[in-house]
Amino acid sequence: MLDIRFIRENADAVKAAMKNRKADVDVDAVLTLDARRREIVGEVETLKAERNKISKSIGLMIKEGKDPEAVKTQVREMGDKISAFDEELRDVEAKLKEGLLYIPNMPSDTTPIGESEDDNPVIRTWGEKVELGFEPKAHWDLGAELGLFDLERGAKLSGSGFPLFTGKGAKLERALIQFMLDLHTEEHGYTEVAPPFMCNAETMTGTGQLPKFAEDMYSVPLDGLYPIPTAEVPVTNMYAQEILDRELPICHTAYTPCFRREAGSAGKDTRGLLRVHQFDKVEMVKFTTPETSEEEHEKLTADAERVLQKLGLHYRVIELCTADIGFSAAKCYDIELWAPAQDKWLEVSSCSNFKDYQARRANIRFRDENGKPQFVHTLNGSGVALPRLVIAIMENYQNEDGSIDLPEAIQPYMGGLKKLEK
Structure with missing residues (x-):
């Protein structure tokens, strides 16, 4: 706040x-x-x-x-x-x-002013669009043919937007999660945490989900709990109402499922795995000093990009303008993967610097060099979100016979499997 x-x-x-x-x-x-x-x-x-x-x-x-x-x-x-x-x-x-x-954060001085998402500048791209040499199949057709997921049975269990992964599809989800956690902990220096998947209203308020976005979240009214929309919520609030006595930055990564009603998004991109109400995500969260938050924001974004680079996926980084930036963020980069069958970019990560906005709401402080309590700066980013990562792998690595090659980086996590096929 x-x-x-x-x-x-x-x-x-x-x-x-x-x-x-x-x-x-x-x-x-x-x-x-x-x-x-x-x-x-x-x-x-x-x-x-x-x-x-x-x-x-x-x-x-x-x-x-x-x-x-x-x-x-x-x-x-x-x-x-x-x-x-x-x-x-x-x-x-x-x-x-x-x-x-209800008042959102002040955009950073360097956040571009714009009227809509059309004014988000592209900062950089990595890789090239894949040349398949044939008409690409959509991920929902590939997934059905290879038995990677069963959307109809998922809908039977919970309703539309709750995918059911099966067989090698379920293993691929687990493998990607493990791959990302290992990368962030072993190469990027994050400490892994395994937080609760439900949080109370105070915790949801600390990161800005409540009261503004109550209609976008699921809730368990009798218990006063909310299934988390992102691991950002419990991980950031780990230090709520505390004065940190540890050297900053503190860097955490966590896997959680995420639950989002997205009440305002009905009818948008509902086919396949494009927009779902439950999905897996590996999150990165940082607690920094005000002086280092901009530098750490760039590092965090690079850490998310490294996931996609190791998987050999073409992506771009855009900076969100003032009209498109998230409620609590002062500055934000979105990372988008290219999906050839969709013929469009798919967001898989938002990397945000909240400055002291969340810290004021959750009362998270540190002692400066003079021993005076100051609010920390908080940052977070998806590192990265599934299942759009799965979509990009399926559509970019597909073969004309309907099989899907697996990126080399993920093969050890799939028991050495190099290809998904019937």
Whole structure:
């Protein structure tokens, strides 16, 4: 969340940033609540000082034989006013906090200003589009023919968008997860964690999922829990309400399934594995100092890219403009894989620098060189997400006979298997 003092002192800049983001938020309403809160606090402090002064006179009046009842009545009336102000203050502070939770992060100074996703600049590309020499089959046809997944039975079990991987398809999912975890822990220096797959509302609020995106998440109301939409949520909140006494950066990686209702995406890319409600993902999360977060953001993005390079997949990196950047992010790179049968790019990773936005919500701090507590900067990125990675492997490595070659890097995790075939 943004610091209310920052909003107060930079109101015009915040409003301009929200306009660039296309964010429908009422900054003036938040500032009005903040002004009223400070006004109430001032009134209460004045009343308490006056009450204390008058209260001291009661003892003196009694000693002098004077009747203190009128003064006592005045003190009680002042106490009633203080109680009324305290009640109003609680209401104003609750509304102020809620208002702040709905204001997205300030885009970084280097985030490009744009009107839509069409204004996202391409930063770089890696590899070339594969020349298959034949009409490529879509992944859903390949998967059905090779017995890699059974979408119909998955829908029977849970509904549309819940894929059922079978046989070598299930093994491929597991192999890719293991490959990515090994790469990030053994070569990139991340510490693996295995977090819970469900989190409470406070945890969801810490990373920005609640309250803004409640309709996009599944929930278990009786228990007050939410199946996680990404490992970012539990891993980032591992250090909520803490002052870190470890050297930064702290780098974690985790595998989790992810659950997303995506209520606003009905009817979009619903065929095959393109857009599903449950999917696997390996996540990377970093906790850094403010001075190093930009450098660590570039490193984190490179770590995600390395996954795709080792798999020999053509990809591009785009930078999200102000109108397309995520709610909590200040700066974000998306990594997209080329899928020849889809004839389009598929996002497999978003690598974001949140600066201190999430840390303020979750109260995650560290001590600077002077021992003063400061908010950390948090970063995260998919390293990377399945099943679009599976789509890209299937469609880019397919053969005319319907078989699929496996990238060399994944073969050891598939028991030496080099090809998926009937």
